[in-house]
Amino acid sequence: MKAKWLAIGGGVAVIALSSFSVLGLFSEPVDFNTQIKPILNKNCIACHGGVKKASDFSLLFKEEALAPAKSGHPAIIPGDADGSELIRRLSLTDPDERMPLDAPPLKPEEIELLRKWVDQGAEWGDHWAYQTPDNPNVPSIGTVWSRLGLSQHPETDWATNEIDQFVLEKLREKGLTVSPMADKATLLRRVSLDLTGLPPTEAEVKTFMANSSPQAYENAVDRLLASPAFGEKWAGMWLDLARYADTKGYERDPGRTIWRYRDYLIRAFNSDKPYDQFLTEQLAGDLLPAATDEQLIATGFHRNTMNNDEGGTQDEEFRVAALLDRVSTTWDVFQGTTFACVQCHSHPYDPFRHEEYYKYMAFFNNARDEDVTSETPTLRFYKGADSIQLNQLTTYLKRSIRDPQKANAEVRRVQLMARTMEPKINSHAFDQYVNASLLDAKYFGVQHQGSARIPNVTLTGLPRLYIAWGTNADDAQLTFRLDSPTGRVLATAPVPKTGSSWSDSIQVVPLPPVSGKHHIYLSLSSPTKPKEWTMIKWVSFQSTMAAPAETLLLSLLNKNPEQTPIMLDGQGDLARTTHVFTRGSWLTPGKAVQPDVPHALPPMDTDEQTLPRNRLGLARWMTRPDHPLTARVAVNRFWEQLFGAGIVETVEDMGTQGSQPTHRELLDWLAVTFIEDDHWSMKQLLKRMVLSSTYRQQANATPQQLAVDPFNRYYARGPRVRLAAEQVRDQALAVSGLLSRKMYGPSVMPPQPDGIWQSPYNGESWVQAQGDDKYRRALYTYWKRTSPYPSMITFDSPSREFCQIRRLRTNTPLQALVTLNDPVYVEAAQRLADYMTKHGTTPDAQIQAGFRRIMLRDLAPKKLAVLTRLYTTTEAWYTQHPAEANKLLATASALPKQAALTVTANAMMNLDEVITKE
Incomplete structure (x- = not known):
């Protein structure tokens, strides 16, 4: 009897196990993020996202996907x-019922994968980039004995640090x-x-080549990290990330003085400011x-938005445009996620809802800049006697008020007002105009017997x-009334006669004590010149x-001191x-x-004192160790700068529509190490990358x-990879000996062809430095x-x-035209030709000297022969056309040999290997 029950029980077990197998419960688990989400994004989300x-059915969020659809029944059980x-x-x-509608059907294996996923419980999952990175185990390489240093193995002999172990795996x-x-010269140039963005000098190469120490390369890296050129x-x-420019943008595109933000960046990188503090x-x-x-200047990051x-x-329209740009830029730069589309609707592919965009926007919405022409708030830099006056004001206040806290x-x-002219109400906020207008849509203007209201003032x-x-x-004369006209x-108070409706003087009008929030009405009496405008730029109640x-x-x-735009938040009204x-x-x-x-x-802390x-609070939340994106995005960007492509190639998008990481564990290891071991040190991160054998x-x-x-x-x-636009130009100046190492200060206007810059609104012109x-x-x-x-622009x-x-x-061919014909490159070639003349007695020797100056090695014989032939034919041509030689060298007595050497130098600087980092 016992055996019979055992047989029956065994049969039941077999049947049960077979059923579970059909349900997929014991088969390989299906991963939602890597297997299911790509199918849904490609085929379904366009109509159901x-x-x-x-049909009221969405596959964007789990609760929506499992909820009843238009039919009243869930589409996924x-x-x-x-x-x-x-x-x-x-x-x-049937094409009228089959999904996806009006599109090719899914492949049988894709349907089977979806079926398997549903049978396994239709488990959802967060995309990897939105999960806090774990610290993955570093892969083992070589053998146990080679790892212990008891034997040799190609992998352990090759690897320098943990990066190499992930790459080898x-x-x-x-x-x-x-x-x-x-080779050492190529590596030092790279x-x-x-x-630093600059090639090494011949002296630096000579010193490096002569140093046989195992630490020679690391010492060279340390020297470069300590160089002022590193920050530049x-x-x-x-x-590029900060959309920095020296003008405001849009059609008028007038100038903007914000170069101090650029200088902040240089100093921040050179001082190795921790990335969390930098952010x-x-x-x-x-x-x-x-x-x-310095910290106020740093906020110029979000004052680089355009101003119309x-x-x-309408100022409010473009204030909002700048606000939206700040939200999108913050996500692009620090979070590596396409968030801009959530402005109009929930994200089609990533788990971000429409409403969440505006909750995030609320962090930035109190910024005091309002698309006004003056670009306030700005930080004002008083100098000389004005600086002394500010110190006198501060000293007077401290001495005249006994209570130290008060x-x-x-x-x-007072310093806030003196340094930033805040808080204030810009005059475009006035309303209920009578015989008044916004002058050129910028500042409030009123004529005789005109009036307006300043609403809701505490x-x-x-x-x-x-x-x-x-x-x-x-x-x-302007009269101010309480609560009604x-x-x-x-x-x-009399309005100061400034000589122009657009000129202003800042004055104080005493008011009687009033409590509470009120409307202020103002009216103008100007009987002598009733059509003359009186202009108000702003008011501030103090x-x-x-x-x-x-x-x-x-x-x-x-x-009117020097100023730079900064961020400030409005309080109260x-x-x-x-x-x-x-x-x-x-x-x-x-x-x-x-x-x-x-x-x-991860949610923000509920403790308002912490976040x-x-x-x-937003910045501190972004730099918490458990934030899944910030460190990953940072290390991926630095990696892309060194290797030409990120571990996630789409540096701008780590979301579900971005590229999959080629080395997910390496990316996470770098991110965790960047936070925990490097303490957000950008120099330490870069040093680890360039010391790796992978890089070398x-x-x-x-x-x-x-x-x-x-x-x-x-x-x-x-x-x-090809050098960046700036590096192509800087290298030409460096190898020719023209490069200035002057740092900081206002932007400059180097040579550029005539007719490039047109500024019809203000008549500005390109004044060559x-x-x-x-x-x-x-x-x-x-810029x-x-x-x-x-x-x-030609170099992207x-x-x-x-x-x-x-x-x-x-x-493109335009790039070659730039390096062959742009005045900067022609002058660099002339200077390099002078150097070549002094370092060789024959054309071959001169050409070799020039190439060594550029590439730190000798030319191959075949290339030397080609360049020598170029020199010879060019010299013969200039001998027959001396006027052209004079034109090239901008002199009345040019030698054909020097002109030919200039052409040859120019050709060398245009070689692919010269404008490429190898």
Whole structure:
């Protein structure tokens, strides 16, 4: 009997196991992110996702996918593929019912994979990039004995650090082997260009070649990391991300003085400012306790947005445009995620909802810049006597107020006004115009018997009205009333005659004490010149201060010192409520929202003291160790700069539509190490990368490598990519001996062809720099958004109207025309030819000397023969055409030999190997 029951039980078990097998419970688990999500994104999301939800069915979020559709029944029943409408519709043959509609059917293996997934429970999963990275185990290489140093093995002999171990593991999978190390001269040129953007000098190469120490290369890396040129190179990279320019953009595109932000970047990289601090200062330096000038200047990152000074534009429209740009740029630069589309609808592919965009936007919505022509708020830099005056004002306040706490608060308030002219109400906020208008859509203007309202002003404890105004009328007088056009008179004051309706003087109008929030009405009497405009730029309601202090403050406010745009947030009346924009339009605001981060990422702390709901709290949240994106995005960007492509090739998008990482574990290991071991040190991160044997390989590719890995995604050879636009120019100046090492300061205008820059609105022109400024590094070149420096645009630099995460390299004939004909390159060739003349007695020797100066090695015999033939034929031609030689060398007595040598030098600087990092 016992045996019978055992047999029956065994049969039941077999049947049960067979059933479970059919259900897929004991088969290989299906991974949602790598196997299912790509199928859904490719075939289904367009109709059933963030933009459209056909039949009320969406596959973007789990709760939507499992919820009842329009039919009242769920399309996916976890554990029951046969009962799931999704699987049924995918499997039909009738084109009117089969999904996807009006598109090719899914492949049978894709349907079977989806079926298997549903049978296994339709488990959802977060995309890898939105999960906090673990610290993966470093792969083992070689043998146990070689790892212990008791024997040799090619892998352990080759590897320098952990990067190499991850790379070797992947190469084994792909059937590839590593390449020999690059020769010392090539390696020094590569790492010099990568870390400083400049080639090494002949003296540096000679010293390096003579040093046989095992530490020679590391010492060279340390020297380059300590070079002032390091900060210039990496600041140049960051300028694309920050959409830095010396003009405001749009059609008018007038100048903007924001070069101090560029200098901040140089100093930040050179001082190895930790990346978390670097990020925080740029996003929220103004909100840091006792913010320094440097930290305020850093917020220029988000003041590089464009400003529209056109007449007839609405300031609020372009304030919002800048606000949206800040949200998208923050995500692009620091989070590596396409977030901009969430402005209009939930993300079609990633787990971000429409409403979450505006919760995130709320972090930035209180910024005080409002698309005004003056670009306030700006940080003002008083010098000389003005600086002394500011110190006198501060000293007076500290001495005249006995309570130290009150004195410090008053100093902060007054210094804020003196240094930034904030808080204030810009005059475009006035309403209820009578015989008044916004002059050229910029500042409020009013004529005789005209009036307007300043709405909703809190007046408690603020009986001093600071006002920037002016007129050309003789007897203009402004009256201020409380709550209505006929209400109680608060003050009447004469408007200063500034000689122009556009000129202003800052004055103080005393007001009687008033409590609470009120409307202020103003009306103008100007009977002598009733058609003359009186202009008001802004008003500010302030507390009372002693007369000597107020006199000093007014004097400072009426100065015109150097300034740079910064971020500041409005408080009290100046704080804004953020609304969801219906379909992304600022003209159709919907429900109000509070600052918050997307639910797909770790939540912000509830402790407001730790993470306040402002830009500072946001920056601290982004740099928490458990944040899944910030460190990954940073290390991927630095990797892309060195190797030509990121571990995730789409540096701008780590989301579900971005490229899959070629070395996921390496990316995560680098990210965790960047935080925990390097403490966010960018120099340490870069040093680890360039010390790796992966980086030090020669760039030559074998036929097998080209067949298996044509784009070098698995790093079986060293990087070989064309130099960036700035590096091409800087290298030409460096090898010719023209390069100026002058650092910092206002942007300069090096030579460029005539007729490039047109500024019809203000008559500005390209005034060529003189002296050493002509030869400064490319990052100091004046950048006009509507007409960028032509040679850089030709080599793929962006216009910087918007953030550009990576430059896609092109190869066009125009690039050769630049390096052969641009005045900068012609002059560099002339100078290099002078050097060649002094370092050789024959054409062959001179050409070799020039090439060694450029590439730090001798020319191959075949190339030398080609260049020698170029020299010979060119010399003969110039002998017959002496006027052309004079024209080339800009002299009346040019020698054909020198002209021919210049042409040869120019040709050498245009060689592919010269403008390429190998």
